[in-house]
Amino acid sequence: MYDSGRSNRSCVLPGGDGRPCGRPVDNSPFPLCPAHVAAVLDWADTELGRTDVLPGPCLACGSRIGVKYPSGWVCAACEWRVGDVLDGDLPPPRVDVVYYIRFQNRIKIGTTANPRQRLARLWHDEVLAFERGDRLIERRRHEQFARWRLNRSEWFEPAPALEEHIRALAAGVDDPWARYARWAGEAAALRG
Known part of the structure; x- marks a missing residue:
């Protein structure tokens, strides 16, 4: 486990030249500078999605909360893909x-x-x-x-x-x- 109590900590991720970045680490439990933390967050948003308010209510369940992926929005409540057309049949029962x-x-x-x-x-x-x-x-x-x-x-x-x-x-x-x-x-x- 990384020791967050060390003083004079610096970022360990490699820079463009392959050597450790070396920028200061600000109160982070991980040895990452703010720029590398931002890069990790951008990657996580792409891979895992970002929860936010949907552009409009979910047509399947009415929820206003969704998860935005690079490929589009998914309702956070029922996981209906925003933009998909609902068929005339009843949706499966919702069990939260x-x-x-x-x-x-x-x-x-x-x-x-x-x-x-x-x-x-x-x-x-x-x-x-x-x-x-x-x-x-x-x-x-x-x-x-x-x-x-x-x-x-x-x-x-x-x-x-x-x-x-x-x-x-x-x-x-x-x-x-x-x-x-x-x-x-x-x-x-x-x-x-």
Whole structure:
């Protein structure tokens, strides 16, 4: 792990000549100068997308939040690609879930209406549990476990209170995906 406590730190990424950049590192936990941090952020926006307000409400679900990729916008709630034409059939039932995943020694609390697609994009070691709910429930969980939140991210330390909450959600469920499939089936049945 990089020692962020060192004084006189400088950027280690290579410059145009192949030698370390050497520019000062400003209060960063990583040995990167502001210019290289900006380059990493630009790359991440291209690879992972940037969450922002959609140009207009999603035609599939009405959400105003989307993810912008170089190829275009995707609704953050239902993952409909903005600009695609909706067919005349009813869309699949929407089942919002709050997901709890583990990656190494961290737990992420996030939300999606399409967990298979969303979790396929996230590095994780294990799906711990699903909870019915949308961004409101996600926000409540972020507030509930704020004491163990890592910076301002959706990642948390695996504190006993959080792990107990996850155990309660997973009680009696061998496979979180089976629970999600049941919820999707119930939603489809209710819709008729």
